[in-house]
Amino acid sequence: MxxxxxxxxxxxxxxxxxxxxxxxxxxxxxxxxxxxxxxxVTFPYQRVWSRCILILGVMLIVWYNSKNSKEVVLARQKDILVSRALNVECSDDYKSELDKFSGCLPEKCGRVVTDKLVSASEADMLLRFAKSGLKLGEVDGGVKILDLQSGALSKGDKFINVYSLKEAQKLFNSADFAIYKVVKTKIQHAIAHHFGVNANKIYLTKPTFFSQITNIPAKTIHDEYWQPHVDKETYKSFHYTSLLYLSDYGRDFEGGRFIYIDKNGVNTTVEPRKGRISMFTSGSENLHAVEKVTLGTRYALTVSFTCDKDYATSDPNFDKIKDI
Known part of the structure; x- marks a missing residue:
């Protein structure tokens, strides 16, 4: 081939x-x-939409987990609340004791928060009042207390009578105590209204005190404010407790939230807001603690009421200082 x-x-x-x-x-x-x-099937921006769906899925998972977490926020710092309440069942020991006092047993036990009771100017004046007195004391730990009835002020690991100091005459004035009395009366009537009791059946009881908390490590057991406790066990006379916050969580300090500890393992928190009033029944239904302050300074005023006339006390006043 x-x-x-x-x-x-x-x-x-x-x-x-x-x-x-x-x-x-x-x-x-x-x-x-x-x-x-x-x-x-293809469509425009297919990759972008796929990523959006993925992100949405992640957000839903986060939301679901937070919804089922063991913490409920009753009041955030940014909230401005006319009134927000959470009812809880009264403890048996609390109910049995208050049965002795006509018109003083609450319709429902619980917690109430309001930002509309105390004005901004009243909160400012009380904060000035608190700072004026508290600066006369010195502490090794992170907690400083000024009892308005007795004048007891934290000084090292003891207390002194601030009203006996000459500086007190210059620092305090009658307007300070007048504002305090106005605010106390507002709180008394608010407690009566929200818990369904007669305002004339609950009486101011001691101690009524300003508190200052910082992040300085605790030196004594009195500095360990974060330990869970029941007010009725700490102060036998307490039946209704209120806290007026004089500084802002997230602005003036970090940490320091108020935490209710419930039997079902759920914590209910209140974030302090300047001028905010938090009120609650003082029995074991309201076991609580204060979160550790990690930065800044937290100021508050505690005002409490009793149903027992034997534990009633009069309002602190400027004349008491002048007579010392």
């Missing part, structure tokens, strides 16, 4: 093989690429 004929046949065989290979590849590609139920 001539060389040219051999060369031509080789080329024809080679072309036939290439055609077979191409058909084989196309067949394999068709098996891999071709969808079982027709062509894939």
């Amino acid at each position: 001539a060389p040219e004929t051999i060369r031509k046949r080789r080329n024809d065989v080679h072309k036939e093989q290439e055609a077979v290979d191409e058909k084989k590849v196309e067949s394999e590609d068709a098996k891999v690429v071709k969808p079982k139920y027709g062509p894939y």
